[in-house]
Amino acid sequence: MVAGYSSSAGAEAPLIISPSQLRQSLKGEQQVTVLDTTWFMPNSPHKAYEEFQKRRIPGAQFLDLDELASSHELGLKHMMPSGAQFAEACEKFGIQPSTHVVLYDTHGVFSSPRALFMFRSLGHINSSILNGGLPSWNAKSFVIDTNPPSQPPHKSKYTLPKPDQNAVRSYEQMVANSASNPSTSVEAELVLDARSSGRFTGQDPEPRPGLSSGHIPNSFSLPFTSFLKTEEGVQGSTYTVFREPYEIRKELDNAVGAAQAERIIQGEATAVTTCGSGMTAGVVWLGLKLLNVPKVSLYDESWTGYAMRSTSKIEKA
Template sequence: MSSVPLLVKPSALAELAKSGVAIFDASWYMPNSPRKAKEEFLLKRIPNAQFLDLDEVASPSEIGLKHMMPSGRQFADACEYWGIEPSTHVVIYDAQGVFSSPRALFMFRAFGHEKSSILDGGLPQWEVEGYPVETGPPLTAVQKTNYPEPSLDENTIRSYQQIAHNASLNPTDPISELVLDARPRGRWVGSDPEPRPGLPSGHIPYSFSLPFSTFLQPNKVPGSDATYSTFLPPRILQEKLVSAVGSDNVEKILKGERSVVTSCGSGMTAGILWLGLKLLGASKIGLYDESWTGYASRESSIVDTGEK
Protein backbone atom coordinates (compact mmCIF):
# COMPACT_ATOMS: atom_id res chain seq x y z
CA MET A 1 0.00 0.00 0.00
CA SER A 2 1.20 3.48 -0.83
CA SER A 3 1.89 5.86 2.04
CA VAL A 4 0.46 8.69 -0.07
CA PRO A 5 -3.27 9.13 0.64
CA LEU A 6 -5.78 8.45 -2.10
CA LEU A 7 -7.88 11.41 -0.91
CA VAL A 8 -6.74 14.78 0.39
CA LYS A 9 -8.79 17.62 1.86
CA PRO A 10 -8.40 21.27 0.80
CA SER A 11 -6.43 22.09 3.94
CA ALA A 12 -3.94 19.31 3.13
CA LEU A 13 -3.60 20.48 -0.47
CA ALA A 14 -2.98 24.04 0.69
CA GLU A 15 -0.04 22.77 2.76
CA LEU A 16 1.24 20.53 -0.03
CA ALA A 17 1.13 23.47 -2.45
CA LYS A 18 3.84 25.17 -0.39
CA SER A 19 6.29 22.37 -1.20
CA GLY A 20 5.92 21.97 -4.94
CA VAL A 21 3.03 19.55 -5.46
CA ALA A 22 1.73 19.28 -9.05
CA ILE A 23 -2.00 20.11 -9.29
CA PHE A 24 -4.22 19.02 -12.17
CA ASP A 25 -7.77 19.86 -13.21
CA ALA A 26 -9.09 16.67 -14.83
CA SER A 27 -12.66 17.86 -15.33
CA TRP A 28 -14.59 15.99 -17.99
CA TYR A 29 -18.22 16.17 -19.04
CA MET A 30 -20.51 13.87 -21.01
CA PRO A 31 -20.58 14.66 -24.74
CA ASN A 32 -24.18 15.91 -24.48
CA SER A 33 -23.33 18.36 -21.67
CA PRO A 34 -23.24 22.10 -22.45
CA ARG A 35 -20.28 22.54 -20.10
CA LYS A 36 -16.79 22.85 -21.58
CA ALA A 37 -14.01 21.70 -19.27
CA LYS A 38 -11.12 23.60 -20.88
CA GLU A 39 -13.08 26.84 -21.04
CA GLU A 40 -14.06 26.54 -17.38
CA PHE A 41 -10.44 25.85 -16.47
CA LEU A 42 -9.38 29.17 -17.96
CA LEU A 43 -12.19 30.98 -16.16
CA LYS A 44 -11.42 29.54 -12.72
CA ARG A 45 -8.99 27.03 -11.25
CA ILE A 46 -6.86 26.24 -8.21
CA PRO A 47 -3.68 28.37 -8.36
CA ASN A 48 -0.87 26.82 -10.44
CA ALA A 49 -3.10 24.01 -11.68
CA GLN A 50 -2.60 22.52 -15.15
CA PHE A 51 -5.31 20.98 -17.31
CA LEU A 52 -5.32 17.21 -17.80
CA ASP A 53 -7.41 16.31 -20.84
CA LEU A 54 -8.40 12.68 -20.41
CA ASP A 55 -9.52 12.50 -24.03
CA GLU A 56 -6.08 13.59 -25.27
CA VAL A 57 -3.84 11.57 -22.94
CA ALA A 58 -5.31 8.39 -24.33
CA SER A 59 -4.86 5.58 -26.83
CA PRO A 60 -7.16 5.19 -29.85
CA SER A 61 -9.89 2.61 -29.45
CA GLU A 62 -10.75 0.08 -32.14
CA ILE A 63 -14.40 1.16 -31.83
CA GLY A 64 -13.70 4.90 -31.64
CA LEU A 65 -13.98 5.49 -27.90
CA LYS A 66 -12.12 8.37 -26.29
CA HIS A 67 -10.27 8.49 -22.93
CA MET A 68 -8.99 4.93 -23.20
CA MET A 69 -5.81 4.18 -21.26
CA PRO A 70 -2.71 5.68 -22.89
CA SER A 71 0.40 3.73 -23.73
CA GLY A 72 3.39 4.02 -21.41
CA ARG A 73 5.06 6.32 -23.93
CA GLN A 74 2.01 8.58 -24.17
CA PHE A 75 1.80 8.79 -20.39
CA ALA A 76 5.50 9.58 -20.06
CA ASP A 77 5.30 12.25 -22.79
CA ALA A 78 2.40 13.91 -20.98
CA CYS A 79 4.27 13.86 -17.67
CA GLU A 80 7.32 15.43 -19.32
CA TYR A 81 5.14 18.14 -20.86
CA TRP A 82 3.60 18.85 -17.46
CA GLY A 83 7.03 19.06 -15.86
CA ILE A 84 6.58 16.24 -13.38
CA GLU A 85 8.91 13.42 -12.38
CA PRO A 86 8.21 9.98 -10.88
CA SER A 87 8.89 11.46 -7.42
CA THR A 88 6.41 14.34 -7.86
CA HIS A 89 3.29 14.28 -5.70
CA VAL A 90 0.34 14.77 -8.05
CA VAL A 91 -3.05 15.97 -6.78
CA ILE A 92 -6.00 15.84 -9.16
CA TYR A 93 -9.38 17.52 -8.89
CA ASP A 94 -12.47 18.14 -10.99
CA ALA A 95 -15.17 20.78 -11.03
CA GLN A 96 -18.02 18.46 -10.02
CA GLY A 97 -16.47 17.45 -6.70
CA VAL A 98 -15.87 13.79 -7.48
CA PHE A 99 -16.59 12.67 -11.03
CA SER A 100 -13.69 12.37 -13.49
CA SER A 101 -10.75 12.87 -11.11
CA PRO A 102 -10.79 9.22 -9.90
CA ARG A 103 -10.31 8.07 -13.51
CA ALA A 104 -7.23 10.30 -13.78
CA LEU A 105 -5.93 8.93 -10.48
CA PHE A 106 -6.49 5.40 -11.78
CA MET A 107 -4.29 6.24 -14.77
CA PHE A 108 -1.43 7.49 -12.59
CA ARG A 109 -1.60 4.54 -10.20
CA ALA A 110 -1.89 1.99 -13.02
CA PHE A 111 1.42 3.29 -14.38
CA GLY A 112 3.06 3.04 -10.99
CA HIS A 113 2.96 6.74 -10.05
CA GLU A 114 2.03 6.05 -6.43
CA LYS A 115 2.53 9.65 -5.27
CA SER A 116 -0.90 10.66 -6.52
CA SER A 117 -4.16 11.69 -4.86
CA ILE A 118 -7.46 13.37 -5.63
CA LEU A 119 -8.92 16.39 -3.90
CA ASP A 120 -12.10 15.19 -2.19
CA GLY A 121 -14.86 17.61 -3.19
CA GLY A 122 -12.73 19.08 -5.95
CA LEU A 123 -12.82 22.73 -6.91
CA PRO A 124 -16.22 23.38 -5.23
CA GLN A 125 -15.00 22.16 -1.82
CA TRP A 126 -11.80 24.18 -2.25
CA GLU A 127 -13.88 27.33 -2.77
CA VAL A 128 -16.40 26.52 -0.04
CA GLU A 129 -13.55 26.36 2.45
CA GLY A 130 -12.35 29.79 1.39
CA TYR A 131 -9.20 28.98 -0.56
CA PRO A 132 -8.23 31.23 -3.50
CA VAL A 133 -8.68 30.60 -7.21
CA GLU A 134 -6.97 32.11 -10.23
CA THR A 135 -8.41 33.11 -13.60
CA GLY A 136 -7.25 33.79 -17.13
CA PRO A 137 -4.47 32.06 -19.07
CA PRO A 138 -2.03 30.16 -16.81
CA LEU A 139 1.05 32.25 -16.10
CA THR A 140 3.20 29.61 -14.41
CA ALA A 141 6.01 28.40 -16.70
CA VAL A 142 6.61 24.64 -16.65
CA GLN A 143 10.04 23.19 -17.24
CA LYS A 144 9.98 19.99 -19.25
CA THR A 145 11.33 16.93 -17.44
CA ASN A 146 12.60 13.49 -18.38
CA TYR A 147 10.01 10.90 -17.32
CA PRO A 148 11.06 7.26 -17.93
CA GLU A 149 8.51 5.29 -19.91
CA PRO A 150 6.58 3.20 -17.35
CA SER A 151 4.95 -0.19 -17.75
CA LEU A 152 1.23 -0.57 -17.25
CA ASP A 153 0.19 -2.89 -14.45
CA GLU A 154 -1.67 -5.42 -16.61
CA ASN A 155 -3.80 -6.46 -13.63
CA THR A 156 -5.53 -3.09 -13.65
CA ILE A 157 -7.22 -3.26 -17.08
CA ARG A 158 -9.69 -5.75 -18.55
CA SER A 159 -10.27 -6.30 -22.26
CA TYR A 160 -13.48 -7.22 -24.03
CA GLN A 161 -12.24 -10.78 -24.46
CA GLN A 162 -11.63 -11.13 -20.73
CA ILE A 163 -15.04 -9.70 -19.85
CA ALA A 164 -16.86 -11.87 -22.39
CA HIS A 165 -15.09 -14.98 -21.06
CA ASN A 166 -15.89 -14.00 -17.47
CA ALA A 167 -19.57 -13.62 -18.41
CA SER A 168 -19.57 -17.23 -19.62
CA LEU A 169 -18.41 -18.59 -16.25
CA ASN A 170 -20.58 -19.79 -13.42
CA PRO A 171 -20.58 -16.85 -10.97
CA THR A 172 -19.90 -19.25 -8.10
CA ASP A 173 -16.67 -20.32 -9.79
CA PRO A 174 -13.84 -18.95 -7.62
CA ILE A 175 -11.89 -17.86 -10.71
CA SER A 176 -14.74 -15.66 -11.94
CA GLU A 177 -14.56 -11.94 -11.23
CA LEU A 178 -17.33 -9.80 -9.77
CA VAL A 179 -18.30 -7.08 -12.25
CA LEU A 180 -19.68 -3.89 -10.71
CA ASP A 181 -21.57 -1.58 -13.08
CA ALA A 182 -21.49 2.13 -12.18
CA ARG A 183 -24.23 3.24 -14.58
CA PRO A 184 -27.63 4.38 -13.25
CA ARG A 185 -29.77 1.37 -12.39
CA GLY A 186 -32.36 2.07 -15.09
CA ARG A 187 -29.74 1.62 -17.78
CA TRP A 188 -28.46 -1.58 -16.11
CA VAL A 189 -31.98 -3.02 -15.93
CA GLY A 190 -32.65 -1.98 -19.53
CA SER A 191 -35.61 0.30 -18.83
CA ASP A 192 -33.77 3.58 -19.54
CA PRO A 193 -31.97 4.41 -22.80
CA GLU A 194 -28.23 4.80 -23.15
CA PRO A 195 -26.96 8.34 -23.89
CA ARG A 196 -25.13 7.06 -26.97
CA PRO A 197 -27.54 6.68 -29.94
CA GLY A 198 -28.14 3.15 -31.13
CA LEU A 199 -26.59 1.47 -28.11
CA PRO A 200 -28.89 -0.92 -26.24
CA SER A 201 -29.23 -0.70 -22.49
CA GLY A 202 -29.00 -3.73 -20.21
CA HIS A 203 -26.06 -5.37 -18.51
CA ILE A 204 -23.24 -7.89 -18.73
CA PRO A 205 -24.43 -11.30 -17.50
CA TYR A 206 -23.88 -11.83 -13.76
CA SER A 207 -22.81 -8.21 -13.23
CA PHE A 208 -24.00 -6.20 -10.23
CA SER A 209 -25.61 -2.78 -10.33
CA LEU A 210 -23.76 -0.26 -8.16
CA PRO A 211 -24.40 3.27 -9.50
CA PHE A 212 -21.39 5.51 -8.93
CA SER A 213 -23.55 7.98 -6.99
CA THR A 214 -24.02 5.27 -4.33
CA PHE A 215 -20.48 5.96 -3.10
CA LEU A 216 -20.91 9.74 -3.02
CA GLN A 217 -22.38 12.36 -0.72
CA PRO A 218 -24.15 15.29 -2.40
CA ASN A 219 -23.30 18.71 -0.95
CA LYS A 220 -24.91 22.08 -1.59
CA VAL A 221 -22.83 25.15 -2.37
CA PRO A 222 -23.82 27.78 0.24
CA GLY A 223 -25.98 30.54 -1.22
CA SER A 224 -26.53 28.64 -4.46
CA ASP A 225 -28.59 25.84 -5.96
CA ALA A 226 -25.39 24.20 -7.20
CA THR A 227 -24.29 20.88 -5.74
CA TYR A 228 -21.08 18.89 -5.72
CA SER A 229 -20.01 15.47 -4.47
CA THR A 230 -17.59 14.05 -1.92
CA PHE A 231 -16.82 10.46 -0.98
CA LEU A 232 -18.83 8.85 1.78
CA PRO A 233 -16.90 7.62 4.84
CA PRO A 234 -15.41 4.10 4.49
CA ARG A 235 -17.89 2.60 6.95
CA ILE A 236 -20.82 3.73 4.79
CA LEU A 237 -19.02 2.74 1.58
CA GLN A 238 -18.79 -0.78 2.94
CA GLU A 239 -22.49 -0.79 3.84
CA LYS A 240 -23.36 0.28 0.30
CA LEU A 241 -21.14 -2.41 -1.16
CA VAL A 242 -22.73 -5.08 1.03
CA SER A 243 -26.18 -3.96 -0.16
CA ALA A 244 -25.07 -4.41 -3.77
CA VAL A 245 -23.15 -7.70 -3.71
CA GLY A 246 -23.81 -9.30 -0.32
CA SER A 247 -21.71 -9.65 2.82
CA ASP A 248 -20.05 -12.91 1.73
CA ASN A 249 -18.73 -11.35 -1.45
CA VAL A 250 -17.57 -8.23 0.37
CA GLU A 251 -15.67 -10.35 2.89
CA LYS A 252 -13.90 -12.18 0.06
CA ILE A 253 -13.16 -8.91 -1.77
CA LEU A 254 -11.59 -7.30 1.28
CA LYS A 255 -9.57 -10.42 2.08
CA GLY A 256 -8.21 -10.52 -1.46
CA GLU A 257 -9.95 -13.84 -2.14
CA ARG A 258 -12.13 -12.48 -4.96
CA SER A 259 -11.19 -9.98 -7.63
CA VAL A 260 -13.50 -7.21 -8.82
CA VAL A 261 -13.90 -5.38 -12.12
CA THR A 262 -15.53 -1.96 -12.34
CA SER A 263 -17.42 -0.87 -15.43
CA CYS A 264 -19.66 2.01 -16.52
CA GLY A 265 -20.62 3.62 -19.84
CA SER A 266 -17.14 4.21 -21.26
CA GLY A 267 -14.69 3.77 -18.39
CA MET A 268 -15.00 7.17 -16.69
CA THR A 269 -17.22 6.73 -13.60
CA ALA A 270 -15.91 3.18 -13.19
CA GLY A 271 -12.99 5.07 -11.62
CA ILE A 272 -15.25 6.17 -8.78
CA LEU A 273 -16.07 2.57 -7.87
CA TRP A 274 -12.40 1.64 -8.27
CA LEU A 275 -11.38 4.37 -5.83
CA GLY A 276 -14.15 3.52 -3.37
CA LEU A 277 -12.94 -0.08 -3.31
CA LYS A 278 -9.35 1.10 -2.83
CA LEU A 279 -10.46 3.23 0.11
CA LEU A 280 -11.93 0.09 1.66
CA GLY A 281 -8.61 -1.71 1.28
CA ALA A 282 -9.51 -4.00 -1.62
CA SER A 283 -6.43 -5.12 -3.54
CA LYS A 284 -7.64 -7.11 -6.55
CA ILE A 285 -9.46 -4.50 -8.63
CA GLY A 286 -9.53 -4.12 -12.39
CA LEU A 287 -11.32 -1.66 -14.66
CA TYR A 288 -13.03 -2.56 -17.94
CA ASP A 289 -11.75 0.29 -20.09
CA GLU A 290 -14.33 0.20 -22.90
CA SER A 291 -17.08 -0.65 -20.42
CA TRP A 292 -20.68 -0.97 -21.59
CA THR A 293 -20.17 0.92 -24.85
CA GLY A 294 -17.46 -1.49 -25.94
CA TYR A 295 -19.36 -4.53 -24.75
CA ALA A 296 -22.84 -3.74 -26.10
CA SER A 297 -21.59 -2.49 -29.47
CA ARG A 298 -20.27 -5.95 -30.38
CA GLU A 299 -22.79 -8.29 -31.99
CA SER A 300 -21.33 -11.32 -30.24
CA SER A 301 -22.11 -9.95 -26.77
CA ILE A 302 -24.84 -11.45 -24.61
CA VAL A 303 -26.96 -8.66 -23.09
CA ASP A 304 -29.14 -9.30 -20.08
CA THR A 305 -32.00 -7.07 -18.95
CA GLY A 306 -34.23 -6.88 -15.92
CA GLU A 307 -33.49 -7.67 -12.31
CA LYS A 308 -31.44 -10.73 -11.37
Protein backbone atom coordinates in the same frame (compact mmCIF):
# COMPACT_ATOMS: atom_id res chain seq x y z
CA MET B 1 13.03 12.34 -23.27
CA VAL B 2 11.62 9.16 -21.79
CA ALA B 3 14.00 6.31 -21.18
CA GLY B 4 14.31 3.23 -18.99
CA TYR B 5 11.71 1.50 -16.84
CA SER B 6 10.36 2.05 -13.35
CA SER B 7 7.88 -0.05 -11.35
CA SER B 8 6.92 2.84 -9.07
CA ALA B 9 7.28 6.59 -8.84
CA GLY B 10 8.10 8.20 -5.53
CA ALA B 11 6.44 7.61 -2.18
CA GLU B 12 2.82 6.53 -2.00
CA ALA B 13 0.49 9.43 -1.25
CA PRO B 14 -2.99 9.25 0.32
CA LEU B 15 -5.67 8.31 -2.19
CA ILE B 16 -7.73 11.38 -1.30
CA ILE B 17 -6.82 14.65 0.37
CA SER B 18 -8.82 17.60 1.68
CA PRO B 19 -8.61 21.21 0.47
CA SER B 20 -6.76 22.15 3.67
CA GLN B 21 -4.22 19.38 3.10
CA LEU B 22 -3.66 20.52 -0.47
CA ARG B 23 -3.19 24.14 0.55
CA GLN B 24 -0.67 23.08 3.16
CA SER B 25 1.17 20.94 0.62
CA LEU B 26 1.35 23.83 -1.83
CA LYS B 27 3.02 25.91 0.89
CA GLY B 28 5.52 23.17 1.72
CA GLU B 29 8.84 22.22 0.22
CA GLN B 30 7.65 19.09 -1.58
CA GLN B 31 7.06 19.41 -5.29
CA VAL B 32 3.31 19.35 -5.97
CA THR B 33 1.59 19.50 -9.35
CA VAL B 34 -2.14 20.16 -9.47
CA LEU B 35 -4.11 19.01 -12.52
CA ASP B 36 -7.69 19.86 -13.43
CA THR B 37 -9.07 16.62 -14.92
CA THR B 38 -12.65 17.75 -15.49
CA TRP B 39 -14.59 15.79 -18.10
CA PHE B 40 -18.17 16.20 -19.25
CA MET B 41 -20.50 13.82 -21.04
CA PRO B 42 -20.47 14.32 -24.85
CA ASN B 43 -24.00 15.78 -24.80
CA SER B 44 -23.14 18.36 -22.12
CA PRO B 45 -23.11 22.08 -23.03
CA HIS B 46 -20.11 22.57 -20.72
CA LYS B 47 -16.59 22.71 -22.10
CA ALA B 48 -14.01 21.62 -19.56
CA TYR B 49 -11.03 23.57 -20.88
CA GLU B 50 -13.04 26.75 -21.33
CA GLU B 51 -14.16 26.56 -17.71
CA PHE B 52 -10.57 25.86 -16.62
CA GLN B 53 -9.45 29.04 -18.34
CA LYS B 54 -11.94 31.04 -16.30
CA ARG B 55 -11.52 29.48 -12.85
CA ARG B 56 -8.95 27.14 -11.32
CA ILE B 57 -6.86 26.34 -8.27
CA PRO B 58 -3.77 28.58 -8.40
CA GLY B 59 -0.99 26.95 -10.38
CA ALA B 60 -3.20 24.20 -11.78
CA GLN B 61 -2.76 22.85 -15.30
CA PHE B 62 -5.37 21.14 -17.47
CA LEU B 63 -5.25 17.43 -18.27
CA ASP B 64 -7.55 16.39 -21.12
CA LEU B 65 -8.44 12.75 -20.50
CA ASP B 66 -9.71 12.33 -24.06
CA GLU B 67 -6.46 13.69 -25.45
CA LEU B 68 -4.14 11.64 -23.24
CA ALA B 69 -5.44 8.30 -24.47
CA SER B 70 -4.58 5.44 -26.76
CA SER B 71 -6.48 4.91 -30.01
CA HIS B 72 -9.15 2.21 -30.14
CA GLU B 73 -10.53 0.14 -33.00
CA LEU B 74 -14.09 1.23 -32.14
CA GLY B 75 -13.16 4.89 -31.77
CA LEU B 76 -13.70 4.87 -28.00
CA LYS B 77 -12.56 7.87 -25.99
CA HIS B 78 -10.23 8.20 -22.97
CA MET B 79 -8.79 4.71 -23.24
CA MET B 80 -5.72 4.05 -21.10
CA PRO B 81 -2.62 5.65 -22.65
CA SER B 82 0.56 3.78 -23.33
CA GLY B 83 3.49 4.21 -20.97
CA ALA B 84 5.22 6.40 -23.55
CA GLN B 85 2.16 8.66 -23.95
CA PHE B 86 1.85 9.01 -20.19
CA ALA B 87 5.54 9.80 -19.72
CA GLU B 88 5.45 12.42 -22.47
CA ALA B 89 2.44 14.10 -20.83
CA CYS B 90 4.17 14.10 -17.44
CA GLU B 91 7.21 15.73 -19.01
CA LYS B 92 4.99 18.43 -20.52
CA PHE B 93 3.44 19.17 -17.13
CA GLY B 94 6.83 19.29 -15.44
CA ILE B 95 6.05 16.17 -13.42
CA GLN B 96 8.94 14.08 -12.15
CA PRO B 97 8.65 10.56 -10.66
CA SER B 98 8.90 12.09 -7.16
CA THR B 99 6.23 14.76 -7.77
CA HIS B 100 3.06 14.60 -5.71
CA VAL B 101 0.28 14.91 -8.30
CA VAL B 102 -3.10 16.12 -7.06
CA LEU B 103 -6.05 15.66 -9.40
CA TYR B 104 -9.39 17.42 -9.19
CA ASP B 105 -12.54 18.12 -11.19
CA THR B 106 -15.27 20.75 -11.06
CA HIS B 107 -18.10 18.31 -10.26
CA GLY B 108 -16.66 17.45 -6.84
CA VAL B 109 -15.93 13.79 -7.50
CA PHE B 110 -16.59 12.55 -11.03
CA SER B 111 -13.67 12.29 -13.45
CA SER B 112 -10.73 12.76 -11.07
CA PRO B 113 -10.83 9.12 -9.85
CA ARG B 114 -10.43 7.96 -13.45
CA ALA B 115 -7.33 10.15 -13.71
CA LEU B 116 -6.04 8.69 -10.44
CA PHE B 117 -6.61 5.18 -11.79
CA MET B 118 -4.44 6.11 -14.76
CA PHE B 119 -1.61 7.51 -12.62
CA ARG B 120 -1.65 4.61 -10.15
CA SER B 121 -1.90 1.94 -12.86
CA LEU B 122 1.11 3.47 -14.59
CA GLY B 123 3.18 3.39 -11.42
CA HIS B 124 2.88 6.97 -10.20
CA ILE B 125 1.71 6.13 -6.68
CA ASN B 126 2.56 9.59 -5.36
CA SER B 127 -0.85 10.78 -6.56
CA SER B 128 -4.15 11.77 -4.94
CA ILE B 129 -7.51 13.30 -5.75
CA LEU B 130 -8.88 16.40 -4.09
CA ASN B 131 -12.03 15.21 -2.34
CA GLY B 132 -14.79 17.52 -3.49
CA GLY B 133 -12.67 19.06 -6.22
CA LEU B 134 -12.77 22.75 -7.07
CA PRO B 135 -16.16 23.31 -5.34
CA SER B 136 -14.78 22.07 -2.01
CA TRP B 137 -11.73 24.32 -2.42
CA ASN B 138 -14.07 27.24 -3.12
CA ALA B 139 -16.31 26.34 -0.17
CA LYS B 140 -13.30 26.84 2.11
CA SER B 141 -12.91 30.36 0.67
CA PHE B 142 -9.47 29.46 -0.64
CA VAL B 143 -8.11 31.51 -3.52
CA ILE B 144 -9.56 30.86 -6.99
CA ASP B 145 -7.38 31.98 -9.90
CA THR B 146 -9.45 33.82 -12.54
CA ASN B 147 -6.52 35.24 -14.50
CA PRO B 148 -5.49 33.74 -17.85
CA PRO B 149 -3.63 30.43 -17.27
CA SER B 150 0.12 30.72 -17.02
CA GLN B 151 2.43 28.88 -19.33
CA PRO B 152 3.28 25.33 -18.22
CA PRO B 153 6.64 24.87 -16.51
CA HIS B 154 9.74 23.75 -18.31
CA LYS B 155 9.66 20.13 -19.38
CA SER B 156 11.09 17.60 -16.97
CA LYS B 157 12.36 14.09 -17.60
CA TYR B 158 10.09 11.21 -16.74
CA THR B 159 11.10 7.57 -16.65
CA LEU B 160 9.06 5.35 -18.94
CA PRO B 161 6.62 3.52 -16.65
CA LYS B 162 5.82 -0.16 -16.68
CA PRO B 163 2.00 -0.52 -16.69
CA ASP B 164 0.26 -2.76 -14.19
CA GLN B 165 -0.83 -5.71 -16.34
CA ASN B 166 -3.69 -6.53 -13.96
CA ALA B 167 -5.21 -3.04 -13.94
CA VAL B 168 -7.28 -3.26 -17.13
CA ARG B 169 -9.63 -5.96 -18.38
CA SER B 170 -10.19 -6.60 -22.10
CA TYR B 171 -13.40 -7.42 -23.92
CA GLU B 172 -12.32 -11.02 -24.35
CA GLN B 173 -11.69 -11.36 -20.62
CA MET B 174 -15.09 -9.88 -19.81
CA VAL B 175 -16.89 -12.23 -22.17
CA ALA B 176 -15.10 -15.28 -20.75
CA ASN B 177 -15.83 -14.17 -17.18
CA SER B 178 -19.51 -13.48 -17.92
CA ALA B 179 -20.13 -17.20 -18.38
CA SER B 180 -19.34 -17.83 -14.69
CA ASN B 181 -21.73 -17.10 -11.85
CA PRO B 182 -19.76 -15.71 -8.90
CA SER B 183 -22.28 -17.30 -6.53
CA THR B 184 -21.22 -20.75 -7.65
CA SER B 185 -17.73 -20.25 -9.10
CA VAL B 186 -14.79 -19.26 -6.92
CA GLU B 187 -12.87 -18.34 -10.08
CA ALA B 188 -15.38 -15.75 -11.26
CA GLU B 189 -14.51 -12.08 -10.99
CA LEU B 190 -17.22 -9.82 -9.58
CA VAL B 191 -18.17 -7.21 -12.18
CA LEU B 192 -19.54 -4.02 -10.64
CA ASP B 193 -21.46 -1.73 -13.01
CA ALA B 194 -21.31 1.94 -12.02
CA ARG B 195 -24.12 3.11 -14.33
CA SER B 196 -27.57 3.98 -13.00
CA SER B 197 -29.84 1.06 -12.11
CA GLY B 198 -32.25 2.02 -14.91
CA ARG B 199 -29.56 1.70 -17.55
CA PHE B 200 -28.37 -1.55 -15.96
CA THR B 201 -31.83 -3.14 -16.10
CA GLY B 202 -32.54 -1.80 -19.59
CA GLN B 203 -35.48 0.34 -18.44
CA ASP B 204 -33.69 3.61 -19.23
CA PRO B 205 -31.92 4.45 -22.49
CA GLU B 206 -28.20 4.97 -22.83
CA PRO B 207 -27.05 8.59 -23.35
CA ARG B 208 -25.16 7.47 -26.45
CA PRO B 209 -27.61 7.27 -29.39
CA GLY B 210 -28.23 3.83 -30.83
CA LEU B 211 -26.60 1.96 -27.96
CA SER B 212 -28.70 -0.65 -26.17
CA SER B 213 -28.98 -0.47 -22.41
CA GLY B 214 -28.82 -3.58 -20.23
CA HIS B 215 -25.87 -5.30 -18.62
CA ILE B 216 -23.17 -7.93 -18.92
CA PRO B 217 -24.38 -11.36 -17.72
CA ASN B 218 -23.54 -12.14 -14.08
CA SER B 219 -22.63 -8.55 -13.28
CA PHE B 220 -23.90 -6.44 -10.36
CA SER B 221 -25.43 -2.98 -10.32
CA LEU B 222 -23.48 -0.57 -8.12
CA PRO B 223 -24.16 3.03 -9.23
CA PHE B 224 -21.12 5.22 -8.63
CA THR B 225 -23.35 7.75 -6.87
CA SER B 226 -23.88 5.26 -4.02
CA PHE B 227 -20.27 5.83 -2.93
CA LEU B 228 -20.75 9.61 -2.85
CA LYS B 229 -22.64 12.15 -0.78
CA THR B 230 -23.68 15.71 -1.53
CA GLU B 231 -22.22 18.75 0.19
CA GLU B 232 -23.49 22.32 0.04
CA GLY B 233 -21.20 24.80 -1.70
CA VAL B 234 -21.30 28.54 -2.20
CA GLN B 235 -24.45 30.38 -3.24
CA GLY B 236 -26.68 27.31 -2.91
CA SER B 237 -24.57 25.10 -5.17
CA THR B 238 -23.85 21.45 -4.38
CA TYR B 239 -21.01 19.08 -5.07
CA THR B 240 -20.03 15.49 -4.32
CA VAL B 241 -17.45 13.94 -1.99
CA PHE B 242 -16.70 10.37 -1.00
CA ARG B 243 -18.66 8.76 1.80
CA GLU B 244 -16.88 7.36 4.83
CA PRO B 245 -15.39 3.86 4.38
CA TYR B 246 -18.01 2.19 6.60
CA GLU B 247 -20.74 3.70 4.42
CA ILE B 248 -18.99 2.53 1.25
CA ARG B 249 -18.78 -0.98 2.71
CA LYS B 250 -22.50 -0.90 3.42
CA GLU B 251 -23.24 0.04 -0.20
CA LEU B 252 -20.99 -2.76 -1.40
CA ASP B 253 -22.81 -5.25 0.84
CA ASN B 254 -26.16 -4.05 -0.53
CA ALA B 255 -24.98 -4.49 -4.11
CA VAL B 256 -23.35 -7.92 -4.01
CA GLY B 257 -24.33 -9.39 -0.65
CA ALA B 258 -22.24 -9.47 2.51
CA ALA B 259 -20.60 -12.80 1.69
CA GLN B 260 -19.39 -11.73 -1.75
CA ALA B 261 -18.31 -8.34 -0.39
CA GLU B 262 -16.19 -10.11 2.20
CA ARG B 263 -14.55 -12.20 -0.52
CA ILE B 264 -13.61 -8.98 -2.30
CA ILE B 265 -12.33 -7.37 0.88
CA GLN B 266 -10.19 -10.41 1.72
CA GLY B 267 -8.77 -10.66 -1.81
CA GLU B 268 -10.40 -14.03 -2.45
CA ALA B 269 -12.14 -12.59 -5.52
CA THR B 270 -11.18 -9.85 -7.96
CA ALA B 271 -13.56 -6.91 -8.42
CA VAL B 272 -13.83 -5.44 -11.91
CA THR B 273 -15.46 -2.03 -12.28
CA THR B 274 -17.26 -0.89 -15.41
CA CYS B 275 -19.59 1.93 -16.43
CA GLY B 276 -20.67 3.65 -19.65
CA SER B 277 -17.27 4.55 -21.07
CA GLY B 278 -14.73 3.80 -18.33
CA MET B 279 -15.02 7.17 -16.60
CA THR B 280 -17.20 6.71 -13.50
CA ALA B 281 -15.93 3.15 -13.12
CA GLY B 282 -13.00 5.03 -11.59
CA VAL B 283 -15.23 6.24 -8.75
CA VAL B 284 -16.13 2.66 -7.80
CA TRP B 285 -12.50 1.60 -8.26
CA LEU B 286 -11.37 4.32 -5.85
CA GLY B 287 -14.14 3.56 -3.37
CA LEU B 288 -12.93 -0.04 -3.22
CA LYS B 289 -9.35 1.14 -2.82
CA LEU B 290 -10.48 3.22 0.16
CA LEU B 291 -11.65 -0.10 1.65
CA ASN B 292 -8.16 -1.54 0.99
CA VAL B 293 -9.54 -4.07 -1.50
CA PRO B 294 -6.38 -5.75 -2.85
CA LYS B 295 -7.63 -6.90 -6.27
CA VAL B 296 -9.49 -4.28 -8.32
CA SER B 297 -9.39 -3.96 -12.10
CA LEU B 298 -11.29 -1.77 -14.55
CA TYR B 299 -12.94 -2.72 -17.85
CA ASP B 300 -11.56 0.11 -19.96
CA GLU B 301 -14.02 -0.14 -22.86
CA SER B 302 -16.93 -0.51 -20.44
CA TRP B 303 -20.51 -0.70 -21.68
CA THR B 304 -19.96 1.32 -24.85
CA GLY B 305 -17.35 -1.09 -26.16
CA TYR B 306 -19.28 -4.14 -24.98
CA ALA B 307 -22.69 -3.17 -26.37
CA MET B 308 -21.30 -1.91 -29.69
CA ARG B 309 -20.30 -5.46 -30.62
CA SER B 310 -23.13 -7.44 -32.20
CA THR B 311 -21.86 -10.69 -30.68
CA SER B 312 -22.19 -9.48 -27.09
CA LYS B 313 -24.79 -11.08 -24.86
CA ILE B 314 -26.91 -8.39 -23.22
CA GLU B 315 -29.21 -9.06 -20.27
CA LYS B 316 -32.05 -6.82 -19.14
CA ALA B 317 -34.09 -6.63 -15.95
